[in-house]
Amino acid sequence: MDPQEQLRIFKELEAQGWDVAGIYHSHPASPAYPSATDMRLAFYPDAVYFIISLMQRDRPEIRAFRLDQERMTTTELEVVISD
Numbered sequence: 001m002d003p004q005e006q007l008r009i010f011k012e013l014e015a016q017g018w019d020v021a022g023i024y025h026s027h028p029a030s031p032a033y034p035s036a037t038d039m040r041l042a043f044y045p046d047a048v049y050f051i052i053s054l055m056q057r058d059r060p061e062i063r064a065f066r067l068d069q070e071r072m073t074t075t076e077l078e079v080v081i082s083d
Contacts, residue, residue, distance in 0.1 A: 020044045021047060022048040022050060023047050023049050023050070024051070025050075025051065026051070026052040027051055027052070027053050027054065027055075028055075029055060030055065031061070032051040032061045032062060033051065034049070034051065038051070039070075039072060042072070044067070045067045047067075048064050048066060048075065049064070049066070049067070050062060
C-alpha cells in the first residue's frame, strides 16, 4: 500500500473514532520476524502486527507481534472461526 494512502486512511479511521487493531504484511523471501524497516514503520503500539512468511509458498508461516517499548515481542492469539 502506498504510504501516503495508508496515512490518509489511518487519519480517517482515527477521525471517525476507530482504532487500528491489527496490521499485516508479507515477507516473500524472509522469515516471519520483524525487519529493521518493520520496526521503523511501527507507529501503532496498541495494534497487533501480523507477518506472513511466504518462503515456503505451500506452507505460509504467520506470526503475531506487539510493539513493547520500541521492540517487537511475539504474542499468541487464539483464532476462532465461526459461521
